[in-house]
Amino acid sequence: MTNSVAIQPEPAPIQACTICRDVQNFDLLIEDMETELGEAWGDLSYADARVFLGQPDADSLEFIAVAMDEDDEVNINLIADMIKTAIARNIKVIVIAEEVSPMVLHQLLKLGAAEFVPYPLPEGALHDAIERLRVPPPSEAEASAPISKLKPTGDREGVVLPVHGLAGGVGATNFAVNLAWELASMPDAKAPRVCLLDFDLQAGAVSTYTESMDSESFMQALLSHDDKLHVLTAPAEMLPLDLVTPEDIERIIEVARTNFDYVVIDMPSTVVQWTETVLHASHVYFTLIELDMRSAQNALRLLRALKAEELPHEKLRFMLNRAPKFTDLAG
Template sequence: MTQKSLALISDNEAIKDSVAQAVDRFDDLSLETHSGTLSSVNGRACDLMGENDLLVFSFSGELNLETVSDLRRSAGSRGTLLALSDRDISLTEARALNKSGVDEILPYPIGQDELAEQIQRLMVDKSLLPTIYAPQPQRLGQIISVCPARGGIGASTLSINLADQLQGYSGIFRKRTRNKVAIVDLDLQFGTVATSLDLQSSSGLLRMAQDGVTPDRTFLQQSLVQHASGLEVLSAPEEFIPLDVLTREQVSALIETLRLEFDFVVIDLPRALVDWLGAVVTASDRMMMVGDSSVSSVRQACRLIEFFTKERLEPPVEIVISQETKPTFRSSQHVEAQKALERELRFWLPSDARHAKQALDRGQLLSQASGSCALSKAIRTMGRKIMNETMVGKTGLRNNAA
């Protein structure tokens, strides 16, 4: 059994007790505790990160993000950092912390089971990504997952064409693209991305399932197929495989590897609840929930959001209403839907069966088959909004406007 170690920096006695109790549950885990805060232990934090598998620190009130970024910068790819906040923190704060280099943030108090589980997870995750993991959070691409609330609503059509638009076309003939974009078809059994783009399906996900490989950069090079538009596609396998054959660790490694290579990664999800969905929920910067305003679709979307909330306190779900034109005034049904979903009905994709079918039949993107149709325009606008909200700083590094 390899011995692992955890270091804790905290001046909160209750937190020290909780962490000690959580560590006690693992025979192969040792703990060293340092009283103080991340900044008061000065340069020692960097050594602690290098010497231990996991560094946990607690903070109350405002945390100086620079202390965290300095620590991450000097520690480089070594060590995993878990922050325990003694108050509820907002999603914006959590994201800012993530971007500074904290791997996970948890609110305290937290259940003992949950704390032990998270510690165990953080110990495992990084060791799965030894060669490719270089925590340079500002450089990471955005992960956008697309989740259907009901069948045949147009979720895959959105995934494919949103991915296309996120390439950020410019120039007179819109030939130049600004962003590197990948689309991943995780609808393993019924995925349609490859056929919609008239591409050969790749055996990558099948190999991942059969051989249990943990995806890395080489895996991506072997498995991605480039579409003429520039989009890189990881398609669903041609053969039938059980949906739950992939593990969370594999899906998590796949996403983090993609994140390092692309500006945007769009993930088309199946209409099913499966364990590895947790890895997608955790990694997503945005989750587009695609449905319509019917009661059954809204109810299904609520159930999914509830499921995601178990994985992540505030899943970054945005609602897309498909096959409906945005109304000038919201009807009472729309208001009800908003209330139930606790979110605005943010994006609207008009019903445009003719052009959607035409593109599908030709195996083309909407931008190629009928760039000026209403559906194509709506997806283009959506892509622009997302790109605008993902600010590109002077250095060319991306930051989420959160």
């Protein structure tokens, strides 16, 4: 008769950790972490996380999910230190934020947090964020984008032409891109310099370029298309529209205006705190509509709001981007 001892398998290494003041405040996060990782994740308080991230056991972590709300903003320095420690050890960082101020969120993203997910978590948002973390970085050949070769001149007085869709799907971005391309392709002996600014932050970090914005850094941030059109793109991730301030937007427009003959701006359909800044800087403000009730109602709302605030509503130019067949557009 032989004695046999049941061999217990070693527990799987922890792949990820949530870090928060109290994980019970984020019950949806618990459910999603269990769905994505099963038992291969843990939860740490701020104090425990500081200790754990300095130990060899942290090498097994794929990512940490820092969950915070407005009450945690007093601990921003502690949270920032943990994010910097994780990034130094090649651990990815996801920020889960509920009612956190844009400035705090901006600070954490600048430190190197790879993903931001709002709380309550939209369905599938955590899964999508984790999948993006696992995508290998592109090779140097793939990552090399056609950077603008233009040098800043500062000798222009560019025309600022914002494009604002008054309803979803009216084709504002399509119009902005075509307008910029046609201006850049004018058959003059000396073609004008044209810049396209994508300020539709949630459908595309402009704020990344505004901390030390000058002509040189602005020109380096631009991407070039056929050496004619120069584009400042929106971020790949979705960001709050109030992440940038009116002062940031004013600085970008001023640098663009003094270095280009035409500055076309693709605006978000939502009116935000810096819409007024763009309106004041514009020469003509294109508003795209369709022949439907929603466009008509939104046009009236916009006009009333501008008149109530005594803003320059005379700059608005309403444009019908599409019309039904056989429509008489002669007026």
